[in-house]
Amino acid sequence: MVWVEIDGSYGEGGGQILRTAVALSVITGKAVRITRIRANRPNPGLRPQHLHGILALKELSNARVKGAQVGSTELEFIPGEAKPRHIRVPLSTAGSITLVLQALLPAMAFIGGSFEITGGTDVPWSPPVDYLKHVTLFALGKMGVKAELEIKRRGHYPKGGGAVAGKVEPWEEMKPLFAFEWGKIERFSGISHATNLPAHVAERQAKAAKERIEEHYNAPVDIETEVSGSLGPGSGIVVWAETDGLRLGGDALGERGKPAEVVGREAADELLDQLKTRAAVDKFLGDQLIPFLAFAGGEVKVAEITNHLLTNVWVVERFFGKVFEVEREGRGGVVRVIRRVDG
Numbered sequence: 001m002v003w004v005e006i007d008g009s010y011g012e013g014g015g016q017i018l019r020t021a022v023a024l025s026v027i028t029g030k031a032v033r034i035t036r037i038r039a040n041r042p043n044p045g046l047r048p049q050h051l052h053g054i055l056a057l058k059e060l061s062n063a064r065v066k067g068a069q070v071g072s073t074e075l076e077f078i079p080g081e082a083k084p085r086h087i088r089v090p091l092s093t094a095g096s097i098t099l100v101l102q103a104l105l106p107a108m109a110f111i112g113g114s115f116e117i118t119g120g121t122d123v124p125w126s127p128p129v130d131y132l133k134h135v136t137l138f139a140l141g142k143m144g145v146k147a148e149l150e151i152k153r154r155g156h157y158p159k160g161g162g163a164v165a166g167k168v169e170p171w172e173e174m175k176p177l178f179a180f181e182w183g184k185i186e187r188f189s190g191i192s193h194a195t196n197l198p199a200h201v202a203e204r205q206a207k208a209a210k211e212r213i214e215e216h217y218n219a220p221v222d223i224e225t226e227v228s229g230s231l232g233p234g235s236g237i238v239v240w241a242e243t244d245g246l247r248l249g250g251d252a253l254g255e256r257g258k259p260a261e262v263v264g265r266e267a268a269d270e271l272l273d274q275l276k277t278r279a280a281v282d283k284f285l286g287d288q289l290i291p292f293l294a295f296a297g298g299e300v301k302v303a304e305i306t307n308h309l310l311t312n313v314w315v316v317e318r319f320f321g322k323v324f325e326v327e328r329e330g331r332g333g334v335v336r337v338i339r340r341v342d343g
């Protein structure tokens with residue numbers, strides 16, 4: 001059996017190493033052994049969100065797995081026969097649904113399947129579900145990945161209770177992605193939501209973001225507001241620029257004591273900061289594209305070369321040898337596929 005050995009504390013040393021490594025194990029059929037999982041984090045080892053991502057991939061690929069427990073710092077994953085399945089993931093409390101999808105989507109792109117995941121849709125340190133749907137999936141769509149996502153209910157920290165469902169078709173036409181600098185902004189769009197909170201929270205977030213964007217750009221700004229119910233209160237906003245190429249995003253979450261206007265401006269400022277660099281890919285999308293770019297090929301300019309991006313490149317190259325070239329230009333740079341991996 002071919003084993004790929006991964007040091008889980010390398011580079012960024014977080015959960016993303018696991019998600020990418022186990023997804024690639026399913027795609028390639030190679031077994032993977034990950035040691036020193038999140039060794040330098042204050043709470044080392046697998047957290048429930050990471051474990052659930054791994055269990056979802058276990059189910060998809062009928063894998064044999066050792067070390068799949070919360071707190072485990074070593075994992076062995078031996079994929080079996082993968083086939084399209086309906087995967088249900090019940091994250092207790094507010095574990096991040098989008099991070100589970102970060103593990104599941106690349107693998108499902110090769111196999112096909114559908115999913116239903118409950119947990120947190122808008123939680124700190126992870127892509128808000130609207131970002132995943134409107135920024136990440138948009139970019140993946142340009143590469144030929146066909147994935148649909150429906151947000152059934154919001155879930156926030158600490159109670160969760162959000163629900164997302166969707167499906168992915170087997171990736172047939174892999175289209176290389178070439179995206180350097182944006183040339184024109186057609187419009188700005190966004191979604192501002194409030195859950196178990198008054199409607200004015202969503203409206204004030206949207207208004208503040210719109211006003212901030214309009215101080216800098218002439219393009220139309222259209223931010224939807226959404227008010228809904230779930231297990232607990234929460235709010236957030238995602239805004240994105242629709243350019244002549246990809247979409248760049250900015251997002252922020254509400255917190256008790258943080259005025260809605262501050263939340264709206266934070267999301268807008270993050271987006272405006274990315275746009276200043278002229279790069280076609282924002283700093284979060286950059287790392288998320290890496291596993292897909294390896295197969296589709298292409299070249300992108302990113303607003304920031306983050307540790308997450310470099311670590312994801314490293315994981316991909318543990319499986320396939322040299323694939324990427326990364327050239328820094330200021331805080332951003334160019335990521336180029338120099339040897340595309342056969343899917």
Ligand SMILES: Nc1ncnc2c1ncn2[C@@H]1O[C@H](COP(=O)(O)OP(=O)(O)OP(=O)(O)O)[C@@H](O)[C@H]1O
Binds near residue numbers: 015127288
């Ligand atoms: N505000 C945000 N908007 C969009 N994407 C985000 C945002 N914050 C984080 N992300 C994305 O979420 C992912 C976080 O990966 P990371 O490995 O840090 O997560 P983790 O599993 O929580 O790990 P750990 O707890 O070990 O740090 C990255 O892909 C990053 O781009």
